[in-house]
Amino acid sequence: MKNAGLIYFVLLFLLSCHSGSKKGTLEYVSVKKLTKLEHLFLLPSDSVMNMYDLSNDSIVDFPDLSSYTVKSLNLSGNLLDTIIPHFLPKGLERLNLSNNKYKGSVNVRRYTIPSLKEVDLSYNTLDSIRITEPLYRIILxxxxxxxxxxxxxxxxxxxxxxxxxxxxxxxxxxxxxxTVISEGVAGGKPLIGPISKNAGYHF
Structure with a gap:
């Protein structure tokens, strides 16, 4: 993993001996840089990791990571517009999907990602979200x-x-x-939920 993100070059020395000439030719051949996702797929399928960073990797289709075990997965800054729960790693607790292409409605159904504790879907263009999985931390x-x-x-x-x-x-x-962060919503007034409303509370 230490070499992830580096550009590798294969240096080939081709010595051409022309008649009456001993001039050597130095030739560079570049090798395609691997993406972060390609590096991950080089690891054994049963790998166990606390964290894996796939941010800003130009990922378009939701990758199948279901054979890996990862506690914290960063998929921010990609081109994703779907969530496929059974493609997620085993044991996933924190999922960062910020700065992607999510729009319209997203539904995180209960029992689909049972180990999940935190999700970050900030900086997308969602207009509706329903989360029935009992999470601890939600960033929208x-x-x-x-x-x-x-x-x-x-x-x-x-x-x-x-x-x-x-x-x-x-x-x-x-x-x-x-903790409820609602800056830039409703003119900065505190949000009111069903209990507060029915109790006649005025803020």
Missing amino acids: SHNNLVFIGLNQKNVQYIDVSYNIHLNRLVRFEPSLID
Whole structure:
């Protein structure tokens, strides 16, 4: 892994002996640089890693990493527009999908990524997201979200900042979450969830 990202050159010395000439020719032949994903696929399929970085690797199609075990996977800065849960590594706890091409609606269904604790989908163009997997940390800033549906069983941190179309009245309950980041939403006013609304709280 230490040589990932380096450009390799094969240096070939071709000595051409022409009649009456002893002049040598030095020729360079460049070898194609491997992508981060290609480097990963060179590893044994049963490899176990705490973290693997596939950011900014021009990945278009969601890669099948299901034979690997990776706790933290960074796929930010690529060209992805789908999530294929059964392609994800085993034991995945943290998934970074920020700065990709996600738009429209995303649904992270319960029991599809059971080990997942954190997801980052910031800097996409999502307008709707539903997460029924009980995550601990959710980052959704800088999208176009108008709807957010959550399973709040474990959520401790959520960042929905700079979703300028998001209404102050949301479907999840902010008062039950330790940290809610909502800068750039609803004029900076605190978000109101179903419990707060039904209790008649005014912020």
